[in-house]
Structures are given as C-alpha cells and as structure tokens.
Amino acid sequence: MTSVLPGGLAGRTAEWFRAQARDLPWRRAGTTPWGVLVSEFMLQQTPVARVEPVWLRWMEEWPTPSALAAASRADVLRAWGKLGYPRRAMRLHAAAEAIAADHGDRVPSDVAVLESLPGIGSYTARAVAAFGYGLRAPVVDTNVRRVVARAVHGAGDAGPARTRADLADVDALLPPEDAEAAVVSAALMELGAVVCTARAPRCPLCPVESDCAWVAAGRPEYTGPRRPVQGFAGTDRQVRGKLLDVLRAADAPVDKPLLDAVWADGPQRDRCLDSLLVDGLAEQTPDGRFVLGGTAPHAGH
DNA sequence: TATCCGTGGAA
C-alpha cells in the first residue's frame, strides 16, 4: 500500500511525531522496557497528566521487576494512590513477580509471552514490544482506532471493537522495518491523543488532513452505536473507592465503624467491603479490623 | 459480548 511510503499517512504521521511529540517521562532516552510496562499499566484508562508524577516516584522506588516484587501489597497500593482501578496495581505487582521468578527479571519482548502475564492484554503486550523494544507490533488502542476509523474508513468515530479487523487495519499501515514501525505506532497514538481527538478534532493541525477519508467525506457525524457511558455515583465502584480511600490513609488497622461511616447503605457497603477482601485489596486482621492489601511481604502467585 | 472495575478534569 502506498500509505506506508514516506509521503503516505504513516510516514507523515511519523514525521510529525518526530518533530513535536510530547516530552513524556517514559519516552525519554534510557527508559527501560520495565519503565514502559509500568507506564502502560498506569495509562490504562487514566490520563497522562495524572500518571506522570506517580510513574516518576514509582520508577525511583522500584526500578526493576524484582524490586517491585519484593514490596508489600500495601506499599504498592499506596504508591498507586488515586490513579483509579487499583486492581491494576495488584496485577502489575503479580506481573513483576512472574517476570522476576520466571523470566530472569527481564521483561519479555514476545507478544504472546507478554499476554500470558497478569494485567497484560492485546494492547499492553504490543505497546511493550513496540515502545520498550522497538519492534514492529500493531498497537491498537482507543486513539488508534479513532484515527483509523476517520483517516482510513471515513467514519466519524470508531464503532465497537472488531479485534481482528482492527489489528489488520493497523498492521496494513505499519512499514516493514521494526524501528520505523514502532515510531509509526507511537505516532498514531499521539495523533489520536493530541489532534484527532474524540470531540473537537484539530484538523487544521493534522499532518494527514489532505488525505483523510473523513475530511474528504465532509466530516460526517458518527451514527453507529455508542458505547454506553458508565455511571459512577451510587455504584459499587464509588463505594469501593471510598472504603479503599480510608484504608490507604490509615497507618494502623481500621475499625469497622470507621468504614461504615463512608456510605449509608449498609448492605451495599458490606458487599463492597467483602469484594475488596476477595480481590485482595483489603484484608481483615485476626482481631477483626481492616488493613490495605495483605500483610505478607510477597503476594504469592 | 456486555458489564464491571476508580478517579477527576474539561466542555
């Protein structure tokens, strides 16, 4: 396809990226594949601005998988802070343990091996291969799906995920050589994050506006099915967040009445607390109080 | 495949 030539969509997006990519900490020279992996976990559904300071502190404290593996769950969850979805922190911890124990403390570069690790799915595995190791691996995230939907297919937005087809679409855009393909992958994501945004895309700033199928079609509005917007107020997610917030802030085991104070609905509150125990995000001490995570220095696997 | 899993900033 001509789109992989330097003048094509991929080539000009890469050129634009090299000229003005954001200076993000995990993109700086010297970042290890482990650093990339940590950033990808944190960036799953959490904006860049909130990840930056946490990533910097995290890498200072735990510069290798084995360093993180040696930390306690409570320390890991506290360092995760309020990035949200704290189960990601536990999965990162578990992935670090597996990497330390089974992979010589070296982050795997093979996509299939990466996907076998806790918390690493199709996106994160390919992001680590591409950004951590400079390999040719189609990276499909929400940004890339939107860019492809518009620039290639002329649609206003990406519809529901079509995993195989999405992967094939992006694969067709990548040049054959590893290093250049990795740059294109980063560039497509950056374009979606900065220019080809979900609402109010900045087409005048776009390096490929002249051959964007969506622009050519007159920027038609997206008419397909919308992913339902998740509510938050009143959900178990909110209640779990409030409970966890108390446990994170405490430096000693917490009595139940203190947790009871965060939510009026008793049955929902108890159900949520129980789910935190099941998830390993909280633990009950022998005397019936509650603490963050587990007390064991290592979360077993 | 649809739903669940946190949090907070911006429009």
Add this chain to the structure above:
DNA sequence: TTTCCAAGGAT
C-alpha cells in the same frame, strides 16, 4: 450541573 471520557483487562 451534568455529561463525557482518558494509552484496557478480565470475566
């Protein structure tokens, strides 16, 4: 104020 949504993954 409400709504949207931000580099997903597991079940």
